[in-house]
Amino acid sequence: MSVAMLWVVSPNSEVSSCFGCLETVREGNRLLDAPRFTSRDRNLMCGGRFKKGKMQRWSSTSLNAEFKISSLGGSTSDNGGNFSVVSSMVANPAGELTVSSEQKVYDVVLKQAALVKKQLRSSEDYEVKPDIMLPGTLSLLSEAYDRCGEVCAEYAKTFYLGTLLMTPERRRAIWAIYVWCRRTDELVDGPNASHITPAALDRWESRLDDLFKGRPFDMLDAALSDTVAKFPVDIQPFKDMIEGMRMDLRKSRYKNFDELYLYCYYVAGTVGLMSVPVMGIAPESQATTESVYNAALALGIANQLTNILRDVGEDARRGRVYLPQDELAQAGISDEDIFSGKVTEKWRNFMKKQIKRARMFFDEAEKGVTQLSSASRWPVWASLLLYRKILDEIEANDYNNFTKRAYVSKPKKILALPIAYAKSVVSPSRTLSPLVKA
Numbered sequence: 001m002s003v004a005m006l007w008v009v010s011p012n013s014e015v016s017s018c019f020g021c022l023e024t025v026r027e028g029n030r031l032l033d034a035p036r037f038t039s040r041d042r043n044l045m046c047g048g049r050f051k052k053g054k055m056q057r058w059s060s061t062s063l064n065a066e067f068k069i070s071s072l073g074g075s076t077s078d079n080g081g082n083f084s085v086v087s088s089m090v091a092n093p094a095g096e097l098t099v100s101s102e103q104k105v106y107d108v109v110l111k112q113a114a115l116v117k118k119q120l121r122s123s124e125d126y127e128v129k130p131d132i133m134l135p136g137t138l139s140l141l142s143e144a145y146d147r148c149g150e151v152c153a154e155y156a157k158t159f160y161l162g163t164l165l166m167t168p169e170r171r172r173a174i175w176a177i178y179v180w181c182r183r184t185d186e187l188v189d190g191p192n193a194s195h196i197t198p199a200a201l202d203r204w205e206s207r208l209d210d211l212f213k214g215r216p217f218d219m220l221d222a223a224l225s226d227t228v229a230k231f232p233v234d235i236q237p238f239k240d241m242i243e244g245m246r247m248d249l250r251k252s253r254y255k256n257f258d259e260l261y262l263y264c265y266y267v268a269g270t271v272g273l274m275s276v277p278v279m280g281i282a283p284e285s286q287a288t289t290e291s292v293y294n295a296a297l298a299l300g301i302a303n304q305l306t307n308i309l310r311d312v313g314e315d316a317r318r319g320r321v322y323l324p325q326d327e328l329a330q331a332g333i334s335d336e337d338i339f340s341g342k343v344t345e346k347w348r349n350f351m352k353k354q355i356k357r358a359r360m361f362f363d364e365a366e367k368g369v370t371q372l373s374s375a376s377r378w379p380v381w382a383s384l385l386l387y388r389k390i391l392d393e394i395e396a397n398d399y400n401n402f403t404k405r406a407y408v409s410k411p412k413k414i415l416a417l418p419i420a421y422a423k424s425v426v427s428p429s430r431t432l433s434p435l436v437k438a
């Protein structure tokens with residue numbers, strides 16, 4: 001078990017009191033493990049605070065979003081595969097009307113966009129004091145970022161290559177965010193998942209609070225600590241991702257799409273909200289900040305839905321069904337049908353609708369990619385096109401996602417890269433984006 005994970009599982013144990021001398025014993029977590037920071041290292045690198053970097057230019061000041069993916073979420077009706085337009089209210093199991101997940105998540109989006117604008121204003125109003133860099137600080141920090149880059153290259157090669165096109169500051173920041181997300185996901189999905197309890201997640205969250213205050217626990221946290229001080233990244237999406245992991249610990253079924261939507265926001269939509277402040281919006285973009293955040297959210301949801309559809313068999317073998325129970329029932333499919341893994345006509349029809357919904361989220365996301373700063377567009381287009389292709393592969397497997405894992409072949413991946421590049425050179429000023437204010 002890695003040192004970092006041991007600390008989360010049991011921070012007060014004897015093992016955890018000798019962090020400095022513990023070696024990683026599990027090869028599986030080799031890349032995600034990081035030397036713990038001593039208080040001296042912390043002071044050297046962080047001094048409790050970082051200089052605020054120059055903020056990116058954001059294109060709009062309107063708080064009224066022109067664009068909202070309200071036609072995508074919520075429950076479905078049997079209307080030939082079309083998903084109904086959803087209001088901001090849904091009925092809970094007791095039949096009472098409550099605020100929908102989509103509305104709750106949209107409120108987070110609005111808050112994120114408002115925060116970015118507020119930080120922009122304050123950076124103009126106040127002169128931020130420069131940091132006093134002590135000898136050794138810079139090399140420690142760049143070592144921390146290099147380690148994040150290595151992890152990213154190991155776990156997400158194509159995406160890593162894409163980040164090389166970004167400015168060095170942005171690239172390093174995205175690596176740091178990637179590593180934190182990957183480590184968070186490993187808590188419930190990695191080799192030590194069986195040791196993870198809600199209390200362990202609470203400790204992971206308090207580590208997050210610390211790193212946002214400039215007190216990182218280890219090297220990898222230190223890179224993120226630096227990132228969140230330099231870019232207008234808010235803690236909320238990070239906390240929400242941990243909430244998603246808590247949900248994964250306590251739930252293995254989702255009653256309806258509203259519940260699933262919330263889960264997808266927690267574990268993947270949050271990634272979009274964390275990334276946009278680093279990737280930046282193109283200075284020439286006319287889109288509102290909210291609409292770009294919404295597109296980022298949509299990409300996270302689309303990716304997670306695709307992930308769920310690809311992994312139905314694998315999840316079922318772990319006793320998990322991430323598909324909306326009400327829609328399964330409506331299609332006449334039971335959990336037992338899923339566990340037995342037979343591709344029937346009912347299953348194909350059900351899957352067609354689920355794929356259609358995931359594609360709708362990809363469509364919404366595509367509207368926002370062009371609005372990102374030019375150097376950030378290629379990696380986002382590449383990951384979007386490649387992930388979207390997984391849906392085509394599920395179809396090509398005749399919807400057998402029980403025993404066949406849909407994957408995009410190397411030649412198809414290679415072909416997607418120049419297509420992504422061609423899309424990324426289109427600047428916002430050359431598109432008639434539906435996100436642009438009338």
Ligand SMILES: CC(C)=CCC/C(C)=C/CC/C(C)=C/CC/C(C)=C/[C@@H]1[C@@H](COP(=O)(O)OP(=O)(O)O)[C@]1(C)CC/C=C(\C)CC/C=C(\C)CCC=C(C)C
Pocket residue numbers: 156159174177178181182185267268269271272273275276292293295296297299300303304307365366368369372379380383
């Ligand atoms: C360019 C780019 C994609 C940037 C995002 C970089 C980043 C910080 C990624 C973190 C991903 C991560 C480790 C998330 C933890 C939770 C998790 C595992 C989510 C699933 C990802 C796939 O993971 P996995 O590697 O396990 O998949 P495979 O099994 O290997 O196929 C998710 C399905 C979701 C990840 C969500 C995103 C990548 C959202 C990306 C959205 C943006 C970057 C916003 C772009 C902006 C606009 C305006 C569209």
